Amino acid sequence: xxxxxxxxxxxxxxxxxxxxxxxxxxxxxxxxxxxxxxxxxxxxxxxxxxxxxxxxxxxxxxxxxxxxxxxxxxxxxxxxxxxxxxxxxxxxxxxxxxxxxxxxxxxxxxxxxxxxxxxxxxxxxxxxxxxxxxxxxxxxxxxxxxxxxxxxxxxxxxxxxxxxxxxxxxxxxxxxxxxxxxxxxxxxx
Numbered sequence: 055x056x057x058x059x060x061x062x063x064x065x066x067x068x069x070x071x072x073x074x075x076x077x078x079x080x081x082x083x084x085x086x087x088x089x090x091x092x093x094x095x096x097x098x099x100x101x102x103x104x105x106x107x108x109x110x111x112x113x114x115x116x117x118x119x120x121x122x123x124x125x126x127x128x129x130x131x132x133x134x135x136x137x138x139x140x141x142x143x144x145x146x147x148x149x150x151x152x153x154x155x156x157x158x159x160x161x162x163x164x165x166x167x168x169x170x171x172x173x174x175x176x177x178x179x180x181x182x183x184x185x186x187x188x189x190x191x192x193x194x195x196x197x198x199x200x201x202x203x204x205x206x207x208x209x210x211x212x213x214x215x216x217x218x219x220x221x222x223x224x225x226x227x228x229x230x231x232x233x234x235x236x237x238x239x240x241x242x243x
Contacts, residue, residue: 055150057095061102063149068109076105078184079177086176090205100146100156100177104163107141115141129228136228139164166209166234175205182212192216206238 055063061080065073083101087094110118115137119126122144130136143161146152152160159177162170166178183197192215201208213235220227 055099057099057102060099060150064102064106067106072105072108075184075186076102078186079104079180082180082184083176086180086201086205089202090172090176092172092176096153096156097173097176097180099150100152100159100173101180103146103150103152104142104160104177104181105138106145106160107138110138110141118144129226133226136164162230162234165228165230166213167230168233168237170209170234172205175209179205179208179212183208192219206242210235210238 061077064076068076080098080101083097084094086092087097107115107118112134115134116126118124118141119137122141124137124140124144126137130140139161143152143157146160147157155171155173158171159174162174163177163181167174170178179197179201182192183194183201187194192212197208197212197215200211213231217227217231217235219225
């Protein structure tokens with residue numbers, strides 16, 4: 055499927071606000087793809103579809119996961135909104151024919167994971183710093199500047215800010231986020 059077809063399909067299932075965010079993520083993903091040498095079309099398609107399952111209800115998410123044999127960990131059981139990445143990846147594979155790397159970029163765009171591909175990193179960062187985002191959890195301007203220079207440092211920064219925010223509100227932190235952060239720290243140049 056080409057980008058415009060995917061975009062039109064995604065627009066049908068998202069609210070105007072969420073769709074605007076997805077368009078912003080696609081724009082930012084293209085900018086980052088240029089910097090980090092990733093196919094811009096692949097980054098753009100992945101980005102526009104990253105939240106395709108975001109607005110499915112909690113019950114629908116849990117039912118979809120069960121029906122499609124998607125593993126649900128204990129954090130996702132407690133906070134089913136996190137399942138939108140895994141479900142979105144499944145939808146993107148079946149509906150749009152996305153590659154494994156594109157699926158993983160959607161699957162882990164919220165939590166991250168150890169040893170992320172460059173496409174996964176781009177979608178993770180683009181999701182958090184696109185132009186429509188306001189800095190509640192994060193010093194977004196700092197993250198935007200950092201993203202132009204060092205994607206790994208940007209991810210560490212974003213994860214640090216998110217972890218501190220979640221701890222401050224006694225929220226859950228997914229173990230994959232900790233694993234991703236530790237991996238990046240241990241593999242710094």
